[in-house]
Amino acid sequence: MKPTATQLSEKELSSFDGGIKLVAYKGISTREPISTFAQTRQYIVPLQQHIGAISQVLVAPGDKVLKGQMLAKPGDLVSAAIHSPVSGVVTDITQHDIPHISGLADQCVIIENDFNDEWVTRQPLGDQYNETSSHELRNVIRDAGIVGLGGATYPTSVKQTEINIKTLILNGVECEPYISCDDALMRERAQEILSGADIIGHIIKARECIIAIEDNKPEAIKAMQEAIDHDGTGFFQVQIIPTIYPSGGEKQLIKIITGEEVPKHRYPAELNVLCHNIATAYAIHRAIYFAEPLISRITTVTGHGVAQPQNIEVLIGTPISHCIERCGGYTDDSDELIMGGPMMGFSLNSDNLPIVKACNCLLVTAKTEHTSRDKHLPCIRCGKCVDVCPARLLPQQLYWYASSKNTDRLIEHNLFDCIECGCCAYVCPSDIPLVQYYRSAKTTIWQHDRERKFSDISRLRHEAHQQRIDKQKFEREEKLRKKREMLKNKNNDKDNKKDVIAEALARAQAKKNDRLKDNDTETD
Ligand code: SF4
Numbered sequence: 367m368k369p370t371a372t373q374l375s376e377k378e379l380s381s382f383d384g385g386i387k388l389v390a391y392k393g394i395s396t397r398e399p400i401s402t403f404a405q406t407r408q409y410i411v412p413l414q415q416h417i418g419a420i421s422q423v424l425v426a427p428g429d430k431v432l433k434g435q436m437l438a439k440p441g442d443l444v445s446a447a448i449h450s451p452v453s454g455v456v457t458d459i460t461q462h463d464i465p466h467i468s469g470l471a472d473q474c475v476i477i478e479n480d481f482n483d484e485w486v487t488r489q490p491l492g493d494q495y496n497e498t499s500s501h502e503l504r505n506v507i508r509d510a511g512i513v514g515l516g517g518a519t520y521p522t523s524v525k526q527t528e529i530n531i532k533t534l535i536l537n538g539v540e541c542e543p544y545i546s547c548d549d550a551l552m553r554e555r556a557q558e559i560l561s562g563a564d565i566i567g568h569i570i571k572a573r574e575c576i577i578a579i580e581d582n583k584p585e586a587i588k589a590m591q592e593a594i595d596h597d598g599t600g601f602f603q604v605q606i607i608p609t610i611y612p613s614g615g616e617k618q619l620i621k622i623i624t625g626e627e628v629p630k631h632r633y634p635a636e637l638n639v640l641c642h643n644i645a646t647a648y649a650i651h652r653a654i655y656f657a658e659p660l661i662s663r664i665t666t667v668t669g670h671g672v673a674q675p676q677n678i679e680v681l682i683g684t685p686i687s688h689c690i691e692r693c694g695g696y697t698d699d700s701d702e703l704i705m706g707g708p709m710m711g712f713s714l715n716s717d718n719l720p721i722v723k724a725c726n727c728l729l730v731t732a733k734t735e736h737t738s739r740d741k742h743l744p745c746i747r748c749g750k751c752v753d754v755c756p757a758r759l760l761p762q763q764l765y766w767y768a769s770s771k772n773t774d775r776l777i778e779h780n781l782f783d784c785i786e787c788g789c790c791a792y793v794c795p796s797d798i799p800l801v802q803y804y805r806s807a808k809t810t811i812w813q814h815d816r817e818r819k820f821s822d823i824s825r826l827r828h829e830a831h832q833q834r835i836d837k838q839k840f841e842r843e844e845k846l847r848k849k850r851e852m853l854k855n856k857n858n859d860k861d862n863k864k865d866v867i868a869e870a871l872a873r874a875q876a877k878k879n880d881r882l883k884d885n886d887t888e889t890d
């Protein structure tokens with residue numbers, strides 16, 4: 367489905383390369399405040415909900431768990447902890463379908479809710495965070511399983527390792543046309559967001575915090591500004607930015623605010639900047655003031671294919687079917703279920719999947735909104751995709767190399783700089799699903815890379831094994847050789863001794879003979 371676009375002027379494009387102006391449909395899900403709803407019977411909690419290594423499970427089937435209890439610890443430095451959203455019993459740890467672009471199943475902890483809502487013991491730090499070291503605060507954030515909630519799901523504590531960063535940018539841009547969870551959060555919980563931002567500022571020793579919001583969210587801007595006025599420290603400021611998609615991309619937002627570009631393969635910290643989503647700041651506030659791990663998030667359930675679009679505060683692991691049901695269910699002409707927005711989201715084959723930390727939006731389209739052709743037309747080399755690419759790539763070339771599976775050329779043409787914003791596919795007159803080609807090519811390259819690494823590891827293991835065998839063989843042979851040499855030397859010694867004795871005997875005999883000769887001469 368394509369959101370409606372309006373023409374973009376040269377002036378509006380000045381902030382970063384490319385981009386498009388989209389008509390927002392945020393209003394359909396912000397009519398009501400954020401809602402919560404009754405818990406369900408079963409929760410499906412995937413062990414991989416973040417960028418990095420899979421979490422290491424700490425529970426077993428049959429274990430009783432409390433709400434907020436750690437179910438799995440980080441599997442590596444870049445990884446995240448996973449917690450139980452309810453109190454209950456672990457009934458299974460098994461493969462279950464998850465909302466992922468691959469469409470594949472993954473390892474999940476299944477929890478049967480006991481509806482007692484019994485929390486694990488919690489000791490909030492509260493205002494003491496001001497006297498707590500950056501290192502300790504990062505550990506609290508790590509233990510709380512907090513990841514980037516703008517969709518990237520990069521472990522937050524890992525992102526905060528650099529200190530003395532001048533500017534903290536809070537990303538409240540939310541440029542996808544249907545998503546409104548950040549908008550709703552800013553409207554309703556502005557002070558808590560500022561509190562989380564203050565904690566981040568304390569960790570990284572920031573000197574200022576800029577809260578970036580697109581100009582199509584006046585209520586959120588007003589709420590954040592009021593909270594800043596109430597705070598009165600001068601640390602925070604709201605920066606209103608023009609509504610151009612994808613200004614919420616980290617690199618694009620940094621460019622808009624600082625005028626500088628994050629160099630290729632480098633980090634924003636090199637520009638003295640750190641960027642966090644506003645929902646991440648809110649989660650940090652909950653972790654410090656309530657010792658609450660990341661067990662829930664705000665998700666936008668929207669689109670013309672769902673009866674009551676709204677923002678819901680939902681526990682991680684809740685089945686998506688339950689969320690849709692609580693939003694009035696599907697309409698008669700509902701069509702596609704998408705996780706994320708229409709630009710960067712991906713289609714889900716089923717709603718028997720859990721809400722995960724990355725789930726900022728569930729979009730249900732209506733059949734009438736289906737505008738793209740079932741079969742795309744050939745590329746006509748119009749170059750429209752090049753004009754809108756915010757990463758300064760050549761999308762039609764990437765498409766060409768992706769279709770011909772030319773991995774070398776794809777890498778040469780910086781496929782991995784593609785942020786999958788979908789601008790190119792949006793403007794393509796041939797309706798080529800360009801992003802699908804890029805995602806598929808990236809997955810293939812990653813798979814090959816993993817297989818190559820695996821085969822390199824196997825080869826190295828085999829070589830090390832062979833070297834060990836050769837070394838043992840050499841050592842055995844050397845031992846035998848030395849033994850043989852020793853024996854030989856021993857025999858030589860014996861022979862030498864015999865010779866010496868024989869010589870001594872011969873000398874004694876000769877002396878004896880000489881004496882006898884002398885006696886005979888005297889007798890004569
Ligand atoms: S916009 Fe579509 S048709 Fe035009 S050059 Fe790009 S891929 Fe080809």
Ligand code: SF4
Pocket residue numbers: 751754755756757758759760761764783784785786787788789790791800801
């Ligand atoms: S999806 Fe990738 S190639 Fe297409 S416009 Fe966005 S960054 Fe450029």
